[in-house]
Amino acid sequence: MIGPDYCRMLARYGAWQNAWLRDRLEAMPAEAATRDRGAFFGSLLGTANHVLWADRVWLARLEGAEGPGGTIRESAQLCPSAADWGAARAEMDARLIVWADGLEPTEVEGDLTWWSGAAGREVRRPRALCIVHMFNHATQHRGQMHAMLTASGVDTEDTDLFLMPEDWHRH
Template structure:
Protein backbone atom coordinates (compact mmCIF):
# COMPACT_ATOMS: atom_id res chain seq x y z
CA UNK A 1 0.00 0.00 0.00
CA UNK A 2 2.74 2.48 0.96
CA UNK A 3 6.52 2.44 1.03
CA UNK A 4 9.28 4.05 3.10
CA UNK A 5 9.90 6.36 0.13
CA UNK A 6 6.27 7.51 0.23
CA UNK A 7 6.63 8.31 3.93
CA UNK A 8 9.83 10.30 3.31
CA UNK A 9 8.20 12.29 0.51
CA UNK A 10 5.14 13.06 2.61
CA UNK A 11 7.29 14.04 5.62
CA UNK A 12 9.21 16.45 3.37
CA UNK A 13 5.97 17.80 1.95
CA UNK A 14 4.55 18.27 5.45
CA UNK A 15 7.59 20.29 6.60
CA UNK A 16 7.61 22.42 3.43
CA UNK A 17 3.92 23.23 3.73
CA UNK A 18 4.22 24.04 7.45
CA UNK A 19 7.13 26.41 6.76
CA UNK A 20 5.07 28.22 4.13
CA UNK A 21 1.99 28.43 6.35
CA UNK A 22 4.10 29.64 9.27
CA UNK A 23 5.63 32.41 7.15
CA UNK A 24 2.17 33.58 6.06
CA UNK A 25 0.84 33.33 9.62
CA UNK A 26 3.73 35.52 10.83
CA UNK A 27 2.36 38.38 8.72
CA UNK A 28 -0.88 38.44 10.74
CA UNK A 29 -1.47 40.01 14.14
CA UNK A 30 -2.25 37.81 17.16
CA UNK A 31 -5.87 38.99 16.94
CA UNK A 32 -6.09 38.00 13.26
CA UNK A 33 -4.57 34.58 14.01
CA UNK A 34 -7.05 33.98 16.83
CA UNK A 35 -10.14 35.30 15.02
CA UNK A 36 -12.89 32.69 14.78
CA UNK A 37 -13.27 32.15 11.04
CA UNK A 38 -15.99 29.50 11.22
CA UNK A 39 -13.63 26.56 10.76
CA UNK A 40 -14.10 23.43 12.85
CA UNK A 41 -11.24 24.50 15.14
CA UNK A 42 -12.20 28.18 14.89
CA UNK A 43 -9.17 30.21 14.00
CA UNK A 44 -6.02 29.88 11.95
CA UNK A 45 -3.95 29.31 15.10
CA UNK A 46 -6.57 26.96 16.52
CA UNK A 47 -6.50 24.82 13.39
CA UNK A 48 -2.69 24.89 13.28
CA UNK A 49 -2.64 23.84 16.94
CA UNK A 50 -5.03 20.96 16.29
CA UNK A 51 -2.89 19.79 13.38
CA UNK A 52 0.23 19.87 15.56
CA UNK A 53 -1.70 18.04 18.29
CA UNK A 54 -2.72 15.36 15.78
CA UNK A 55 0.86 14.92 14.59
CA UNK A 56 2.02 14.67 18.19
CA UNK A 57 -0.52 12.00 19.17
CA UNK A 58 0.24 9.91 16.09
CA UNK A 59 4.00 10.21 16.57
CA UNK A 60 3.51 9.08 20.17
CA UNK A 61 1.94 5.92 18.73
CA UNK A 62 4.29 5.44 15.78
CA UNK A 63 7.60 6.45 17.33
CA UNK A 64 7.15 6.52 21.10
CA UNK A 65 7.35 10.31 21.40
CA UNK A 66 5.51 11.93 24.33
CA UNK A 67 1.77 12.36 23.83
CA UNK A 68 0.27 15.86 23.85
CA UNK A 69 -0.34 17.45 27.23
CA UNK A 70 -4.04 18.01 26.44
CA UNK A 71 -6.86 15.98 24.90
CA UNK A 72 -8.45 16.45 21.51
CA UNK A 73 -11.13 18.80 22.87
CA UNK A 74 -8.40 21.21 24.03
CA UNK A 75 -6.21 20.73 20.94
CA UNK A 76 -7.04 24.12 19.42
CA UNK A 77 -5.52 25.80 22.51
CA UNK A 78 -2.31 23.72 22.53
CA UNK A 79 -0.10 26.82 22.14
CA UNK A 80 -1.16 30.36 22.96
CA UNK A 81 1.19 32.21 20.62
CA UNK A 82 2.50 31.85 17.12
CA UNK A 83 6.09 31.75 18.41
CA UNK A 84 5.31 28.78 20.67
CA UNK A 85 3.52 27.01 17.83
CA UNK A 86 6.37 27.66 15.37
CA UNK A 87 9.00 26.27 17.75
CA UNK A 88 7.02 23.09 18.43
CA UNK A 89 6.01 22.75 14.78
CA UNK A 90 9.68 22.90 13.74
CA UNK A 91 10.61 20.26 16.30
CA UNK A 92 7.75 17.95 15.34
CA UNK A 93 8.49 18.26 11.63
CA UNK A 94 12.06 17.19 12.38
CA UNK A 95 10.83 14.20 14.38
CA UNK A 96 8.51 13.19 11.54
CA UNK A 97 11.31 13.40 8.99
CA UNK A 98 13.74 11.38 11.12
CA UNK A 99 11.05 8.76 11.76
CA UNK A 100 10.20 8.50 8.06
CA UNK A 101 13.85 8.25 7.03
CA UNK A 102 14.35 5.37 9.47
CA UNK A 103 11.46 3.26 8.15
CA UNK A 104 12.00 -0.01 6.35
CA UNK A 105 9.40 -1.98 4.43
CA UNK A 106 8.71 -4.29 7.38
CA UNK A 107 8.06 -1.28 9.63
CA UNK A 108 4.94 -0.56 7.57
CA UNK A 109 3.34 -3.97 8.16
CA UNK A 110 1.15 -5.28 10.94
CA UNK A 111 -1.44 -3.53 13.02
CA UNK A 112 -1.45 -0.88 15.70
CA UNK A 113 -3.77 -1.12 18.69
CA UNK A 114 -4.45 1.86 20.96
CA UNK A 115 -7.14 3.41 23.10
CA UNK A 116 -8.72 6.28 21.18
CA UNK A 117 -9.80 9.16 23.39
CA UNK A 118 -11.86 10.53 20.48
CA UNK A 119 -13.74 7.26 19.95
CA UNK A 120 -13.58 6.24 23.64
CA UNK A 121 -12.62 2.66 22.80
CA UNK A 122 -9.73 0.46 21.84
CA UNK A 123 -9.02 0.40 18.11
CA UNK A 124 -6.79 -1.87 16.03
CA UNK A 125 -6.03 -1.03 12.40
CA UNK A 126 -3.34 -1.83 9.83
CA UNK A 127 -0.34 0.38 10.39
CA UNK A 128 -0.13 1.36 6.71
CA UNK A 129 -3.72 2.63 6.81
CA UNK A 130 -2.98 4.68 9.92
CA UNK A 131 0.11 6.24 8.34
CA UNK A 132 -1.99 7.17 5.30
CA UNK A 133 -4.49 8.74 7.69
CA UNK A 134 -1.67 10.63 9.45
CA UNK A 135 -0.49 12.28 6.23
CA UNK A 136 -4.04 12.80 4.94
CA UNK A 137 -5.02 14.52 8.21
CA UNK A 138 -2.13 16.93 7.75
CA UNK A 139 -3.17 17.77 4.20
CA UNK A 140 -6.82 18.19 5.18
CA UNK A 141 -6.18 20.72 7.94
CA UNK A 142 -3.43 22.55 6.05
CA UNK A 143 -6.00 23.06 3.30
CA UNK A 144 -8.26 24.74 5.84
CA UNK A 145 -5.38 26.90 7.07
CA UNK A 146 -4.49 27.78 3.48
CA UNK A 147 -8.07 28.89 2.78
CA UNK A 148 -8.24 30.98 5.96
CA UNK A 149 -4.86 32.62 5.25
CA UNK A 150 -5.96 33.42 1.70
CA UNK A 151 -9.21 34.94 3.00
CA UNK A 152 -7.10 37.00 5.44
CA UNK A 153 -5.17 38.47 2.51
CA UNK A 154 -2.03 36.34 2.80
CA UNK A 155 -0.34 34.19 0.17
CA UNK A 156 0.48 30.83 1.78
CA UNK A 157 2.32 29.69 -1.35
CA UNK A 158 2.09 26.72 -3.65
CA UNK A 159 0.64 23.47 -2.36
CA UNK A 160 1.19 21.21 -5.36
CA UNK A 161 3.45 18.31 -4.47
CA UNK A 162 5.25 18.47 -7.80
CA UNK A 163 6.36 22.03 -6.98
CA UNK A 164 8.06 21.00 -3.74
CA UNK A 165 11.72 22.06 -3.79
CA UNK A 166 14.26 19.25 -3.89
CA UNK A 167 15.69 18.63 -0.44
CA UNK A 168 18.26 15.97 -1.12
CA UNK A 169 16.52 13.70 1.42
CA UNK A 170 14.86 10.37 0.84
Protein backbone atom coordinates (compact mmCIF):
# COMPACT_ATOMS: atom_id res chain seq x y z
CA MET A 1 0.00 0.00 0.00
CA ILE A 2 2.62 2.57 1.09
CA GLY A 3 6.28 2.74 2.02
CA PRO A 4 8.73 4.97 3.87
CA ASP A 5 9.12 7.35 0.92
CA TYR A 6 5.38 8.05 0.98
CA CYS A 7 5.62 8.86 4.68
CA ARG A 8 8.64 11.11 4.18
CA MET A 9 6.88 13.02 1.41
CA LEU A 10 3.66 13.53 3.40
CA ALA A 11 5.49 14.49 6.60
CA ARG A 12 7.22 17.23 4.64
CA TYR A 13 4.01 18.21 2.85
CA GLY A 14 2.27 18.62 6.21
CA ALA A 15 5.13 20.72 7.56
CA TRP A 16 5.03 22.94 4.46
CA GLN A 17 1.28 23.45 4.78
CA ASN A 18 1.45 24.02 8.53
CA ALA A 19 4.17 26.65 8.09
CA TRP A 20 1.93 29.01 6.15
CA LEU A 21 -1.03 28.23 8.43
CA ARG A 22 1.13 29.20 11.43
CA ASP A 23 1.95 32.50 9.77
CA ARG A 24 -1.73 33.27 9.14
CA LEU A 25 -2.99 32.19 12.57
CA GLU A 26 -0.26 34.01 14.47
CA ALA A 27 -0.89 37.21 12.45
CA MET A 28 -4.63 37.37 13.16
CA PRO A 29 -6.23 38.85 16.27
CA ALA A 30 -7.01 36.26 18.95
CA GLU A 31 -10.73 36.91 18.52
CA ALA A 32 -10.56 36.01 14.82
CA ALA A 33 -8.54 32.84 15.48
CA THR A 34 -10.97 31.66 18.17
CA ARG A 35 -14.27 32.81 16.59
CA ASP A 36 -16.72 29.95 16.09
CA ARG A 37 -17.01 29.52 12.34
CA GLY A 38 -19.40 26.57 12.37
CA ALA A 39 -16.70 23.98 11.77
CA PHE A 40 -16.71 20.68 13.65
CA PHE A 41 -14.10 22.05 16.08
CA GLY A 42 -15.53 25.56 15.99
CA SER A 43 -12.73 27.95 15.25
CA LEU A 44 -9.54 28.05 13.24
CA LEU A 45 -7.50 27.57 16.40
CA GLY A 46 -9.83 24.81 17.62
CA THR A 47 -9.41 22.93 14.35
CA ALA A 48 -5.64 23.47 14.33
CA ASN A 49 -5.47 22.21 17.91
CA HIS A 50 -7.47 19.11 17.04
CA VAL A 51 -5.10 18.22 14.19
CA LEU A 52 -2.08 18.70 16.46
CA TRP A 53 -3.65 16.50 19.14
CA ALA A 54 -4.59 13.82 16.59
CA ASP A 55 -1.08 13.79 15.14
CA ARG A 56 0.27 13.26 18.65
CA VAL A 57 -2.21 10.44 19.23
CA TRP A 58 -1.41 8.66 15.97
CA LEU A 59 2.35 9.05 16.21
CA ALA A 60 2.28 7.68 19.77
CA ARG A 61 0.28 4.68 18.56
CA LEU A 62 2.66 4.08 15.68
CA GLU A 63 5.69 4.36 17.97
CA GLY A 64 4.12 2.25 20.72
CA ALA A 65 4.34 5.18 23.13
CA GLU A 66 1.96 6.80 25.59
CA GLY A 67 -0.49 9.19 23.92
CA PRO A 68 -1.19 12.80 24.89
CA GLY A 69 -4.40 12.00 26.76
CA GLY A 70 -7.59 13.94 26.53
CA THR A 71 -10.59 13.40 24.30
CA ILE A 72 -11.45 14.43 20.78
CA ARG A 73 -13.75 17.17 22.09
CA GLU A 74 -11.08 18.45 24.49
CA SER A 75 -8.55 18.53 21.66
CA ALA A 76 -9.87 21.87 20.40
CA GLN A 77 -8.54 23.55 23.56
CA LEU A 78 -5.05 21.99 23.43
CA CYS A 79 -3.14 25.27 23.01
CA PRO A 80 -4.62 28.54 24.36
CA SER A 81 -3.15 30.82 21.70
CA ALA A 82 -2.03 30.76 18.08
CA ALA A 83 1.56 31.40 19.20
CA ASP A 84 1.45 28.41 21.57
CA TRP A 85 -0.06 26.29 18.82
CA GLY A 86 2.56 27.49 16.31
CA ALA A 87 5.45 26.43 18.55
CA ALA A 88 3.85 23.07 19.35
CA ARG A 89 2.97 22.51 15.68
CA ALA A 90 6.54 23.20 14.52
CA GLU A 91 7.81 20.73 17.13
CA MET A 92 5.29 18.10 16.01
CA ASP A 93 6.16 18.57 12.35
CA ALA A 94 9.84 18.09 13.18
CA ARG A 95 8.95 14.89 15.10
CA LEU A 96 6.91 13.57 12.17
CA ILE A 97 9.78 14.22 9.77
CA VAL A 98 12.28 12.46 12.05
CA TRP A 99 9.86 9.54 12.44
CA ALA A 100 9.31 9.27 8.68
CA ASP A 101 13.03 9.62 7.91
CA GLY A 102 13.79 6.70 10.22
CA LEU A 103 11.11 4.35 8.90
CA GLU A 104 12.07 0.96 7.55
CA PRO A 105 9.79 -0.79 5.02
CA THR A 106 8.81 -3.40 7.62
CA GLU A 107 7.52 -0.64 9.93
CA VAL A 108 4.58 0.09 7.63
CA GLU A 109 3.58 -3.58 7.53
CA GLY A 110 1.47 -5.63 9.89
CA ASP A 111 -1.35 -4.53 12.13
CA LEU A 112 -1.75 -1.91 14.81
CA THR A 113 -4.03 -2.54 17.78
CA TRP A 114 -5.18 0.22 20.14
CA TRP A 115 -8.03 1.36 22.34
CA SER A 116 -10.06 3.93 20.42
CA GLY A 117 -11.91 6.50 22.49
CA ALA A 118 -13.81 7.52 19.34
CA ALA A 119 -15.03 3.97 18.70
CA GLY A 120 -15.26 3.06 22.39
CA ARG A 121 -13.47 -0.24 21.84
CA GLU A 122 -10.24 -1.92 20.89
CA VAL A 123 -9.48 -1.58 17.18
CA ARG A 124 -7.06 -3.50 14.98
CA ARG A 125 -6.16 -2.20 11.52
CA PRO A 126 -3.23 -2.45 9.10
CA ARG A 127 -0.40 -0.08 10.07
CA ALA A 128 -0.29 1.25 6.51
CA LEU A 129 -3.97 2.20 6.70
CA CYS A 130 -3.39 3.98 10.03
CA ILE A 131 -0.48 5.94 8.57
CA VAL A 132 -2.53 6.95 5.53
CA HIS A 133 -5.34 7.97 7.89
CA MET A 134 -2.99 10.11 10.02
CA PHE A 135 -1.81 12.10 7.01
CA ASN A 136 -5.25 12.21 5.35
CA HIS A 137 -6.92 13.39 8.56
CA ALA A 138 -4.53 16.34 8.83
CA THR A 139 -4.98 17.22 5.15
CA GLN A 140 -8.76 17.13 5.45
CA HIS A 141 -8.82 19.50 8.42
CA ARG A 142 -6.24 21.80 6.84
CA GLY A 143 -8.68 22.02 3.92
CA GLN A 144 -11.34 23.17 6.37
CA MET A 145 -8.97 25.78 7.76
CA HIS A 146 -8.10 26.92 4.23
CA ALA A 147 -11.82 27.39 3.51
CA MET A 148 -12.36 29.30 6.78
CA LEU A 149 -9.40 31.57 6.04
CA THR A 150 -10.53 32.16 2.47
CA ALA A 151 -14.08 32.95 3.60
CA SER A 152 -12.73 35.50 6.07
CA GLY A 153 -10.71 37.27 3.37
CA VAL A 154 -7.26 36.01 4.39
CA ASP A 155 -4.82 35.31 1.56
CA THR A 156 -3.88 31.66 1.50
CA GLU A 157 -1.22 29.68 -0.31
CA ASP A 158 -1.19 26.73 -2.67
CA THR A 159 -2.15 23.41 -1.12
CA ASP A 160 -1.51 21.10 -4.07
CA LEU A 161 1.09 18.45 -3.33
CA PHE A 162 2.72 18.77 -6.74
CA LEU A 163 3.37 22.47 -6.01
CA MET A 164 5.40 21.74 -2.87
CA PRO A 165 8.71 23.58 -3.37
CA GLU A 166 11.76 21.42 -3.94
CA ASP A 167 13.44 22.72 -0.79
CA TRP A 168 10.59 21.22 1.27
CA HIS A 169 11.30 17.79 -0.21
CA ARG A 170 14.61 17.87 1.64
CA HIS A 171 13.50 20.11 4.55
